[in-house]
Amino acid sequence: MKPKPDEPGDRELRVKWITNGTVIDHITAGQALNVLRILGITDRPEDVMSVVMNVSDRKKDIVKIEGRELKPEEVDKIALISPDATINIIRDYEVVEKHKVILPSQIEGVVSCINPNCITNTDEPVKPIFVIRRGERVELHCVYCGRVIADQIADFLI
Amino acid sequence: MQHVIRIQDFSRDEIDRILDRASELEPVAHTGSSDALSGRILATLFYEPSTRTRLSFDVAMKRLGGDVIDLGAIETSSAVKGENLADTISVISGYADAIVLRHPKEGAARMASEFSSVPVINAGDGAGQHPTQTLLDLYTIRKEGKLNKAKIAFVGDLKYGRTVHSLAHALSLYGADIYLVSPDQLKMSDLMKDALIESGTEIVETTEIDDVIDVVDVLYMTRIQKERFPDPNEYHTVVGSYRITKETLKDVKDNLIIMHPLPRVNEIDPEVDASRHAMYFRQSFYGVPVRMAILSMVM
Numbered sequence: 169m170k171p172k173p174d175e176p177g178d179r180e181l182r183v184k185w186i187t188n189g190t191v192i193d194h195i196t197a198g199q200a201l202n203v204l205r206i207l208g209i210t211d212r213p214e215d216v217m218s219v220v221m222n223v224s225d226r227k228k229d230i231v232k233i234e235g236r237e238l239k240p241e242e243v244d245k246i247a248l249i250s251p252d253a254t255i256n257i258i259r260d261y262e263v264v265e266k267h268k269v270i271l272p273s274q275i276e277g278v279v280s281c282i283n284p285n286c287i288t289n290t291d292e293p294v295k296p297i298f299v300i301r302r303g304e305r306v307e308l309h310c311v312y313c314g315r316v317i318a319d320q321i322a323d324f325l326i
Numbered sequence: 327m328q329h330v331i332r333i334q335d336f337s338r339d340e341i342d343r344i345l346d347r348a349s350e351l352e353p354v355a356h357t358g359s360s361d362a363l364s365g366r367i368l369a370t371l372f373y374e375p376s377t378r379t380r381l382s383f384d385v386a387m388k389r390l391g392g393d394v395i396d397l398g399a400i401e402t403s404s405a406v407k408g409e410n411l412a413d414t415i416s417v418i419s420g421y422a423d424a425i426v427l428r429h430p431k432e433g434a435a436r437m438a439s440e441f442s443s444v445p446v447i448n449a450g451d452g453a454g455q456h457p458t459q460t461l462l463d464l465y466t467i468r469k470e471g472k473l474n475k476a477k478i479a480f481v482g483d484l485k486y487g488r489t490v491h492s493l494a495h496a497l498s499l500y501g502a503d504i505y506l507v508s509p510d511q512l513k514m515s516d517l518m519k520d521a522l523i524e525s526g527t528e529i530v531e532t533t534e535i536d537d538v539i540d541v542v543d544v545l546y547m548t549r550i551q552k553e554r555f556p557d558p559n560e561y562h563t564v565v566g567s568y569r570i571t572k573e574t575l576k577d578v579k580d581n582l583i584i585m586h587p588l589p590r591v592n593e594i595d596p597e598v599d600a601s602r603h604a605m606y607f608r609q610s611f612y613g614v615p616v617r618m619a620i621l622s623m624v625m
Contacts, residue, residue: 285431285452286432286433287411287429287432287433287434287436287451290410290431292411292412292437293410294412294440311433311436312432312433312436312437313451313452313454314454315432316517
């Protein structure tokens with residue numbers, strides 16, 4: 169049982185426990201805000217959330233979203249920039265579900281193409297789609313122009 | 327066969343079937359006519375200049391008894407009014423039984439295929455794909471040389487040349503040994519080379535044409551563009567060292583074929599045209615039976 173808000177142990181916490189919602193833990197340090205961008209949560213003013221960056225000796229970031237349980241298919245795309253992240257679903261202060269993010273095989277509308285001459289970087293009604301391949305590194309292959317994004321994925325988040 | 331967007335979408339068996347069909351249709355392509363596509367209409371949309379590709383599609387369709395409607399110059403089309411490609415394709419696919427598209431943006435043909443109710447054939451999208459060129463190149467090699475386990479040298483601009491990238495990929499399906507001959511500034515990207523090596527293709531890289539010209543079965547020349555070189559003097563030096571003359575050919579294999587996607591500038595001396603090795607004009611003609619095959623298979 170986790171300590172509840174206003175109990176003595178809470179004073180040691182940087183951010184209080186959430187009652188119900190989702191905690192995304194083990195986010196690669198420095199990527200929490202990009203995680204929010206990928207999830208599109210920054211566009212939802214009704215969501216209450218906490219962002220904790222560079223915790224545990226600056227090794228990870230944490231995002232807590234109050235009152236909303238994110239589904240795996242909503243969250244898995246953050247594996248693009250944070251492959252070790254875990255998703256914890258919280259109900260009444262308890263972790264009722266916990267799983268690691270799984271890199272999807274394809275993403276749509278999350279990352280823009282690195283190729284300025286790609287049809288997806290025009291005014292045409294088409295969203296960028298990438299097939300994801302994971303070998304030694306994560307590679308995004310644009311299904312339209314074939315260009316590959318590998319090292320700078322966070323720079324091309326939409 | 328639905329759309330023809332990238333050569334990578336085709337298996338070796340599918341490519342062989344297209345080449346076989348082209349072979350059957352070649353006599354018609356020379357002088358004949360057929361009613362195979364009688365009553366069918368092909369729309370050609372060229373947002374960039376083209377001579378060979380546009381005309382050979384036109385001829386291919388007419389040899390098969392079909393009709394062609396052409397978007398004409400972009401300046402007189404609704405693109406000038408700001409209509410996007412997606413809308414143009416949605417409209418034109420209601421008028422025609424297939425669409426041939428050349429567009430300056432990479433991935434344009436793939437996007438067009440998503441908006442079209444009829445097959446889309448990619449006739450070149452920017453620096454991206456030009457699958458019918460690859461198929462006519464393969465047809466030329468099969469017909470005039472040997473396609474299986476060929477030794478082929480690509481010469482010139484291997485960095486930007488889309489023709490080379492697509493053909494090298496396709497040849498990897500046929501167990502080719504590939505020789506890459508280019509100045510340092512225009513070498514094939516590591517990504518592309520890695521993909522070829524992964525597919526089991528042997529690659530030899532050099533800057534000197536003399537290193538390979540006596541061992542290869544196919545010499546595939548490409549145009550080196552002036553704008554790739556910041557220093558004009560460097561351009562002239564490089565271009566001079568990649569020029570094929572009668573002298574260059576004195577020790578080559580008897581059955582060597584010289585190919586070029588055309589237009590050429592200075593890469594091949596016109597005195598080579600009369601040589602038995604010169605295959606580039608015939609290669610250009612083979613665009614007709616190959617495009618006839620593709621049209622007959624998509625419509």
